[in-house]
Amino acid sequence: MAHTYIEEISQYQGEEVTIKGWLYHKTEKGKLRFLMVRDGTGLVQAVVFQKNVKPEVFEAADRVTQESSLIIKGKVRADERAPGGYELDVSELTIFQLAENYPITPKEHGVAFLMDNRHLWLRSSRQTAILRVRSEIIHACRDFLAERRFTLVDTPIFTPAACEGTTTLFETQYFDQKAYLTQSGQLYSEATCMAFGKVYCFGPTFRAEKSKTRRHLMEFWMVEPEIAWAELDDVMALAEELVSYVVQRVLDRKKEELKRLERDTTLLEKIHPPFPRITYHEAFRILQEAGSETPIGSDFGGTDETVIAEKFDLPVMVHRYPVEVKAFYVQPDPQDLSLALCVDVLAPEGYGEIIGGSQRVHDYHLLLQRLESHHLPREAFEWYLDLRKYGTVPHSGFGMGIERVVAWICGLEHVRETIPFPRMLYRIYP
């Protein structure tokens, strides 16, 4: 049976339409029943007057419960009293399935309860708004890279060995050998960019870190561009353009969702290149002035990142960290070999690191040396060393964590709401 989606309902004013959806909320007033119906595309109020309908229709409207699935036929009418401006004068109502005792009521709930009911919580207008923004962000990343002639080249999820050490890898069985879930597609993208020039991978990544903070998930999604012949400055420029494009795209296409989330968009509207660039040492000076006790030469903690980011309205690019705190594959700065050609992009408003990138070591002997000093098994990296033996070139790339970007753009307290089914420390259900 043909039916109409709620988002298109304004085109059918005065006409009879059929809506298929779920009951979001119901209020009763004497011989009147107001049914708020959602169908995934929108919300519309359906009004049932006892006098105007057959007794069985009014009985169904009286009996229908929150989240019951239903089919409604009625005439579309503009009405100022209706949320959204249009409502449905119901003539027929079929309850497809009567939902009994839906656990999530229109009142407040605790986080633990909502997470236990994540499969149902997803139906709420706030959650669908967040996940629509997520969808837009992902499409924006793909469009941005496609427009710049990047080729999507997927990288494996099962990997034979560590990318950057084994302590934070999820180990799994691969028939009769051990395998690990990927932490990053980067090393493989370094191979594919030598074939395609400009590539990106976009997939889930897994980190077995026992992190329990608002910024961490065990399973999260990253978009990772990698470019042959690119140096650090090139990927810094790409990073600020990508972030700006994504933010503006969401502002342009997901206004309603941001409004639903009560996001103050004035700060987001300012997100355009160029972003401020500061060195690790400049960032460190900011921390010292703020009284941080982080020792020089070490990586920044979450609160440090917030202190630095608060100095700027735009995302800030912190580059050239000490070589020791960065991964084995990061190219040292020829101007000062103690510094790494790397960049972290810190989002404003305390959302922390959304991008980590670097120029990669392209010299065979240097890479070999770095593998050894990081105590990594050479056998596992023979293929990776080959890339430096057969036509090596300078190359750079970065990874952007989708969930942190979603949390920032939506203005959320916690990344757990940015992904349909978050995998968190001690929580894998549902």
Next chain:
RNA sequence: UCCUCAGUAGCUCAAUGGCAGAGCAUCCGGCUGUUAACCGGAGGGUUGUAGGUUCGAGUCCUACCUGAGGAGCCA
């Protein structure tokens, strides 16, 4: 792994060491414009688990379990 806090009705919470309660949800009744409606009524409890102190424990003590927030580490 460490630190802090919490666990009482389906949900959110209250209860000085002295009868275990409220709001919402559910069910029944009323109301022709509700927006988390409102008004009246009803049902609903092994107070996370195990032990201990006490005349008496939801409350105090110990251990454990579960959850939340944070640290370290990271995107």
